[in-house]
Amino acid sequence: MLLNKLHLALVVTMLNVAPLPLSAARAGDRLPTPEERRQIEQILRGEGFTQWGEIDYGNGQFEVAKAVARDGQRYDLKLSQVDFSIVSRDRDE
Template structure:
């Protein structure tokens, strides 16, 4: 087996996991809700509205901080880490794009078109998978883990 074939075989579980990421929008289970509420309290939020999985990202409406300010919060699935959305939305720099492209290619994607930072997460409008299908992807800003994918028509 060549090293290229071995890398492809080893990347398969990552690819399969990424292709199922964010497959459904739903309310949290009791355990997920407890964990999300624990994280919110840990960040100083005192109350909040509806919580749901939306496009592979936990969304919390109308969260009130210690100063009484209200904002909508997003958390990564799995780690329940707050998504920082304080930076302006923008296109990826050349260096950032190369990093994103390399991560996706390790996961089996073959063609990647553009990446944009939107509300604290990377969005890739068009990434061709090994199945020759085109996908819209949302990636964690720091880890580049695929949080959501949707086939493009």
Template sequence: MIKRSILAAGLATALFVAPAFADDRPPTPEERAQIEAVLAAEGFTSWDEIEWDDDGHWEVDDAVGPDGRQYDLKLDASFAIIARDPD
């Protein structure tokens, strides 16, 4: 009976903790290189955080565009820019 209680408690903990691991994540070095190449090709000169969003796209915060304005960007899984939201 005690073993079942411990097992049940462990399973319940795993169910509540597991979604946290599915949240946003930073890019791998290879992904970062591809994203940065796309940003540079589009004329962006600097940016802050890059992360994979659990909604299925990349997010780039505070990217400075060729016009000098800051944008929050979204890129699809193929690293194409799909949204530019001015800050």
């Protein structure tokens, strides 16, 4: 009986802990370094964006969520990992 309770406790613990690494990987591989962030924000301002949400790096490029252009439109952006230029902008509706 005690062995069954220990086994059940182990299974429940594993089920609660196992999803953690997967959810972290989906959120982005990593955050930008302070220097990368500075350069990305400089590019965003130069392109006319006035504010933005989360910036992270995943799938070989930087991603910027909910970047607001001067005209008020929101975009999800993808930036080059080499020079931080904007390689795609999808309207965030």
